[in-house]
Amino acid sequence: xxxxxxxxxxxxxxxxxxxxxxxxxxxxxxxxxxxxxxxxxxxxxxxxxxxxxxxxxxxxxxxxxxxxxxxxxxxxxxxxxxxxxxxxxxxxxxxxxxxxxxxxxxxxxxxxxxxxxxxxxxxxxxxxxxxxxxxxxxxxxxxxxxxxxxxxxxxxxxxxxxxxxxxxxxxxxxxxxxxxxxxxxxxxxxxxxxxxxxxxxxxxxxxxxxxxxxxxxxxxxxxxxxxxxxxxxxxxxxxxxxxxxxxxxxxxxxxxxxxxxxxxxxxxxxxxxxxxxxxxxxxxxxxxxxxxxxxxxxxxxxxxxxxxxxxxxxxxxxxxxxxxxxxxxxxxxxxxxxxxxxxxxxxxxxxxxxxxxxxxxxxxxxxxxxxxxxxxxxxxxxxxxxxxxxxxxxxxxxxxxxxxx
Ligand SMILES: *Cc1c(COP(=O)(O)O)cnc(C)c1O
Numbered sequence: 001x002x003x004x005x006x007x008x009x010x011x012x013x014x015x016x017x018x019x020x021x022x023x024x025x026x027x028x029x030x031x032x033x034x035x036x037x038x039x040x041x042x043x044x045x046x047x048x049x050x051x052x053x054x055x056x057x058x059x060x061x062x063x064x065x066x067x068x069x070x071x072x073x074x075x076x077x078x079x080x081x082x083x084x085x086x087x088x089x090x091x092x093x094x095x096x097x098x099x100x101x102x103x104x105x106x107x108x109x110x111x112x113x114x115x116x117x118x119x120x121x122x123x124x125x126x127x128x129x130x131x132x133x134x135x136x137x138x139x140x141x142x143x144x145x146x147x148x149x150x151x152x153x154x155x156x157x158x159x160x161x162x163x164x165x166x167x168x169x170x171x172x173x174x175x176x177x178x179x180x181x182x183x184x185x186x187x188x189x190x191x192x193x194x195x196x197x198x199x200x201x202x203x204x205x206x207x208x209x210x211x212x213x214x215x216x217x218x219x220x221x222x223x224x225x226x227x228x229x230x231x232x233x234x235x236x237x238x239x240x241x242x243x244x245x246x247x248x249x250x251x252x253x254x255x256x257x258x259x260x261x262x263x264x265x266x267x268x269x270x271x272x273x274x275x276x277x278x279x280x281x282x283x284x285x286x287x288x289x290x291x292x293x294x295x296x297x298x299x300x301x302x303x304x305x306x307x308x309x310x311x312x313x314x315x316x317x318x319x320x321x322x323x324x325x326x327x328x329x330x331x332x333x334x335x336x337x338x339x340x341x342x343x344x345x346x347x348x349x350x351x352x353x354x355x356x357x358x359x360x361x362x363x364x365x366x367x368x369x370x371x372x373x374x375x376x377x378x379x380x381x382x383x384x385x386x387x388x389x390x391x392x393x394x395x396x397x398x399x400x401x402x403x404x405x
Pocket of ligand 1: 106
């Protein structure tokens with residue numbers, strides 16, 4: 001038999017959601033009628049706006065017509081969608097030629113890893129979306145693996161907590177090849193300011209690091225002073241790749257559509273073009289996003305599509321408000337939720353798995369323990385604002401009761 005990729009055995013990335021599933025099952029075995037409400041999901045729950053569904057349907061029908069049928073498209077995506085994203089999402093400050101359509105931000109985060117040498121080092125926010133570390137490790141960036149701690153010398157954790165406003169202390173950051181930044185952040189809900197991004201871009205220039213900026217939640221930013229893209233900072237095109245997605249913006253988590261910006265100005269340390277390699281990777285590992293999804297994407301960036309998507313995101317932000325009121329009235333502090341669909345609750349010194357269990361058993365609520373997102377996540381609980389309003393209202397009441405008692 002073929003030998004296993006040894007790095008996958010080291011990975012604990014799936015541990016969090018596997019463990020949550022197991023504990024949920026444990027409760028249901030004891031109490032099969034428990035009316036569980038899930039505040040743990042990072043998945044949309046509201047239907048896709050009608051104007052987008054119409055476009056998806058129209059494209060699907062065309063595929064059934066002998067005169068309108070089309071097969072393979074360009075691996076990098078249809079030009080009209082690239083141009084539309086450049087115009088609507090970046091006000092043409094980014095060229096359509098630097099935008100690459102994908103089947104979502106997560107698959108692109110995986111494919112991006114193929115760009116970088118095995119000995120690349122990286123810095124991640126702690127807590128963070130587990131995919132950054134998992135994709136690095138699976139592709140062999142595993143220098144200095146320590147089997148006791150399960151950590152790697154190649155990976156620098158940047159603690160993000162209330163004391164530093166959830167922004168990494170960049171002055172103290174050791175140099176790494178890659179710096180992963182997610183803003184608005186999953187799981188903390190924090191959004192970095194212009195000033196903070198400016199500093200980040202400055203450090204990347206100084207250290208000759210490449211930033212991977214995850215903007216999957218940009219559509220939730222309501223404060224007009226907050227940046228929605230790393231490219232709002234001058235000089236970012238020389239040091240940053242941005243991944244983004246229609247998933248959370250327009251309810252495309254199942255449809256699958258996203259994009260990455262890989263500017264032509266990016267170069268490896270041997271002077272070669274990052275974009276050229278990216279085009280080669282995309283053409284090899286990927287054969288373009290679905291033509292149906294891309295037709296939906298075009299509708300999503302129409303004026304009406306964007307307006308409807310904004311209403312969709314507002315719905316989740318209203319959910320976040322309802323949950324925040326409940327948490328605060330029980331005497332707890334929480335962060336995020338105003339420009340992101342996550343609330344990050346300070347649980348006053350309790351262990352996050354302990355509170356998880358308490359809420360599961362006493363209130364029949366499924367949440368996400370902060371410790372699952374990295375060591376600095378201990379002492380916090382993530383609540384997702386994705387969900388149906390009646391369930392969120394009920395969950396808020398249960399939260400309030402459980403946390404007050
Ligand atoms: C949901 C999410 C994504 C989006 O993934 P898709 O593959 O586009 O669905 C990307 N990054 C973060 C941090 C996310 O939470």
